[in-house]
Amino acid sequence: METVEKLKILAESAKYDVSCSSSGSKPRKSSPNSIGDVKVSGICHTFTSDGRCVSLFKVLMTNYCIYDCRYCINRTSNDIKRALMTPREICELTISFYKRNYIEGLFLSSGIVKNPSHTMELLLETVKMLREEYFFMGYIHLKAIPGADSLLISKAGEYVDRLSSNIELPSKESLKILAPDKTYKDILTPMHIVNSKLLEHKEIKIKNKNHFVPAGQSTQMIVGASPERDGHIIRLSEELYNRFSLKRVYYSSYIPVNNDSTLPAINVSPPLLREHRLYQADWLLRFYGFKSNDLIDVNEDFDLAFDPKAQYALKNLHLFPIEINKAPYDMLLKIPGVGVKSAQRIIAARKWGSLSFEDLKKMGIVMKRAKFFILCSGKHFMGIRFCEDNIQDFMLMDEKVKNKVSEGIQLSIFDLEPSEVFTSTTGNI
Amino acid sequence: MLNYIYDSTFDGLLCTLSVAFKEGSNFTISPSSENQMFIDSLSIDIVTDKNLAEKTYIRMEKRWGKLVLQNIYKGFLYPQTENLIALYISFLMKSPSKELVINHPSLIDFEKRILKISREIHRWHGFLRFKELQNGFFYSSYEPDYDLTPLIIPHFASRFKNQSLIIHDTKRNYGAFYQNKEIFYSRLDNIKELPLSKNEEFYQKGWKAYFESLAIESRKNPKLQMSMMPKKYWRFLIEKREGDS
Numbered sequence: 001m002e003t004v005e006k007l008k009i010l011a012e013s014a015k016y017d018v019s020c021s022s023s024g025s026k027p028r029k030s031s032p033n034s035i036g037d038v039k040v041s042g043i044c045h046t047f048t049s050d051g052r053c054v055s056l057f058k059v060l061m062t063n064y065c066i067y068d069c070r071y072c073i074n075r076t077s078n079d080i081k082r083a084l085m086t087p088r089e090i091c092e093l094t095i096s097f098y099k100r101n102y103i104e105g106l107f108l109s110s111g112i113v114k115n116p117s118h119t120m121e122l123l124l125e126t127v128k129m130l131r132e133e134y135f136f137m138g139y140i141h142l143k144a145i146p147g148a149d150s151l152l153i154s155k156a157g158e159y160v161d162r163l164s165s166n167i168e169l170p171s172k173e174s175l176k177i178l179a180p181d182k183t184y185k186d187i188l189t190p191m192h193i194v195n196s197k198l199l200e201h202k203e204i205k206i207k208n209k210n211h212f213v214p215a216g217q218s219t220q221m222i223v224g225a226s227p228e229r230d231g232h233i234i235r236l237s238e239e240l241y242n243r244f245s246l247k248r249v250y251y252s253s254y255i256p257v258n259n260d261s262t263l264p265a266i267n268v269s270p271p272l273l274r275e276h277r278l279y280q281a282d283w284l285l286r287f288y289g290f291k292s293n294d295l296i297d298v299n300e301d302f303d304l305a306f307d308p309k310a311q312y313a314l315k316n317l318h319l320f321p322i323e324i325n326k327a328p329y330d331m332l333l334k335i336p337g338v339g340v341k342s343a344q345r346i347i348a349a350r351k352w353g354s355l356s357f358e359d360l361k362k363m364g365i366v367m368k369r370a371k372f373f374i375l376c377s378g379k380h381f382m383g384i385r386f387c388e389d390n391i392q393d394f395m396l397m398d399e400k401v402k403n404k405v406s407e408g409i410q411l412s413i414f415d416l417e418p419s420e421v422f423t424s425t426t427g428n429i
Numbered sequence: 430m431l432n433y434i435y436d437s438t439f440d441g442l443l444c445t446l447s448v449a450f451k452e453g454s455n456f457t458i459s460p461s462s463e464n465q466m467f468i469d470s471l472s473i474d475i476v477t478d479k480n481l482a483e484k485t486y487i488r489m490e491k492r493w494g495k496l497v498l499q500n501i502y503k504g505f506l507y508p509q510t511e512n513l514i515a516l517y518i519s520f521l522m523k524s525p526s527k528e529l530v531i532n533h534p535s536l537i538d539f540e541k542r543i544l545k546i547s548r549e550i551h552r553w554h555g556f557l558r559f560k561e562l563q564n565g566f567f568y569s570s571y572e573p574d575y576d577l578t579p580l581i582i583p584h585f586a587s588r589f590k591n592q593s594l595i596i597h598d599t600k601r602n603y604g605a606f607y608q609n610k611e612i613f614y615s616r617l618d619n620i621k622e623l624p625l626s627k628n629e630e631f632y633q634k635g636w637k638a639y640f641e642s643l644a645i646e647s648r649k650n651p652k653l654q655m656s657m658m659p660k661k662y663w664r665f666l667i668e669k670r671e672g673d674s
Contacts (some may be wrong), residue, residue, distance in 0.1 A: 003631075003635060004634055004635050004638045007635050007638055007639045007642070008638050008639070008641075008642045009642075011638075011639045011642040011643050012642045015642070015643050015644075015645060016645070030590075033591070034590075035588075035589065035590075035591065035592075036588055036589075037587060037588050039554070041551070043551070043554050043555045044555050044657070045555045045556070046555070046556070046640065046658065046666060046668055046669075047653075047654045047657045047658040048640070048643045048644040048645075048654065049644045049649055049650075049651055049654050050644050050645045050646075050648035050649050050650050050653075050654070051648075051650040051651075051652075051653025051654045051656075051657060052643075052644075052645075052648075053657065054640070054643065055555075057639075058643070059639075093635065096628070096632045097632065097635075097636060099559065099561070099567065099589065099592060100558060100559045100560070100561070100567070100632065100636070100667075101555075101557050101558055101559050101569070101585070102558070102636050102667075102668075253648070255645060255647050255648070269647060270647055270648060272648065345532060348529060348532035349532045349533070349534055351529060351532075352529075352532070352533050352534060353534070355534070359534050359537075362534075362537045362538075363537060
């Protein structure tokens with residue numbers, strides 16, 4: 001089969017993996033022959049017509065697979081074109097694309113051939129070749145194959161920037177129904193291995209030795225293929241962050257590719273707005289000091305009309321309005337329309353004197369949101385009276401105006417955080 | 430009030446700052462190209478002196494560090510920012526903490542301009558595309574809004590340290606060359622045809638095919654694509670160029 005044909009097939013099969021981040025890694029020791037480096041902020045090299053960033057050469061080694069996961073395009077019972085690339089072919093393509101500045105590095109995953117350990121061995125061989133024969137110092141994200149020998153997984157960790165193992169579905173029960181060949185135990189084991197290795201490395205601070213997954217580990221779950229509520233999902237993410245110190249949990253709107261009685265109908269459109277709300281809530285957990293309990297009950301879904309932070313504010317009106325010129329950092333972060341950057345900016349700028357609404361506007365605070373919840377030197381924003389009963393109505397009115405202007409779902413990014421915005425799907429609020 | 434006129438070069442700006450701050454902080458700066466008549470101010474022409482420029486640069490870098498100098502250079506690339514640069518420096522001279530200065534409410538505009546430049550640099554780090562030529566050079570052409578080439582080339586030189594590179598600004602007709610660990614600049618007019626290496630077409634085709642297979646039909650969102658990757662970049666991207674390989 002021709003390389004171009006293989007590329008098409010293996011890209012097609014890899015595209016449902018969300019992550020494409022190339023940020024947060026640390027440089028490797030370079031040698032005279034080496035090529036490449038990593039950028040802390042990550043770099044996006046292009047954007048597909050669905051608006052997703054392409055940072056890495058995201059590809060499967062093969063889409064042959066012995067498993068029959070119901071939701072997966074590559075399941076063994078599907079009659080599709082299959083292809084396989086050798087470690088050499090993958091390395092050649094990666095280096096050639098990299099030299100032309102098409103990519104930041106490689107994101108390699110694979111269907112399961114023969115058995116998990118055999119598959120993992122081939123992946124390991126590829127990344128080893130890329131580092132040791134091609135002296136490639138760019139970013140590598142590798143999938144840890146669930147069920148593979150733990151030695152192979154920890155060995156692979158020495159060569160790559162990020163390892164990930166997808167949790168696939170938000171509960172054991174759903175996994176059993178939709179991915180009968182996989183178990184939570186097999187999926188969580190690589191996470192355990194990576195986490196304990198990372199802790200080990202942190203403790204002894206191995207110097208002059210190459211890193212172990214410097215960009216940490218991540219996971220992904222499908223949203224909308226199974227009945228779990230947002231409250232359950234966000235708690236699961238919280239636990240994953242706490243237990244395995246994951247860098248990211250990715251949420252992937254269920255996209256029907258197979259006709260299957262256990263799944264939503266094939267013509268259902270992916271729940272993009274719901275996915276967006278989950279990303280926003282995820283952001284609140286990681287950067288805004290929120291706990292899942294602050295945000296939502298276990299059996300609830302997020303209101304699609306408001307972002308989770310606005311929902312929190314509306315439920316906790318007794319905490320507001322917040323005085324911009326006095327409030328501590330963690331309270332500033334609770335204000336709808338104030339992001340991490342803005343909160344930091346407010347703290348820094350008010351050292352020079354009291355801030356006015358005009359200053360806030362110039363600093364990029366989203367006044368349309370924030371105006372209901374803040375005071376500047378004891379005063380409300382012009383024309384706003386803090387009245388518990390009607391804030392929600394006013395905010396809804398603003399929403400309606402916005403929706404009229406931009407039809408359909410608008411995945412707006414309220415507060416630009418360049419590093420993340422440039423690299424991946426975000427839920428920054 | 431005094432108005433200093435300089436020759437629009439970075440060296441000229443450094444000399445102006447050096448001369449002006451010795452005389453006090455009540456002044457304005459304008460480039461010679463937009464020399465307006467100031468009725469109530471006295472105009473002084475600054476003659477650019479390479480030595481003075483270098484001394485000023487080193488002195489400022491010693492006192493405030495690399496990042497501040499980068500901010501000043503980025504500010505210089507943005508039109509009509511001379512007076513904000515002067516304001517920035519006057520705050521730096523007064524303030525005990527250089528990190529805080531950029532957050533001063535009167536410098537928000539300055540910070541925004543710097544951010545704009547930084548953002549364009551970041552975008553080109555991603556969107557620049559190299560073609561391998563028959564002579565082994567990796568060639569890239571682009572047209573940045575601001576004159577960024579000197580700020581862009583170090584990133585590629587350190588990443589592709591064993592490659593020979595050309596980054597050609599076809600709007601300003603000059604190129605940055607990188608070869609054997611050295612960077613140099615040269616005037617470069619538009620080149621019509623460049624002989625490509627024998628593998629070049631294969632990789633361009635492969636990349637294009639790969640890119641097209643990546644999009645998920647049911648998530649289609651051209652608006653989002655456009656906002657993340659504005660159309661002005663498309664003609665430089667192999668994967669977005671129609672009927673060209």
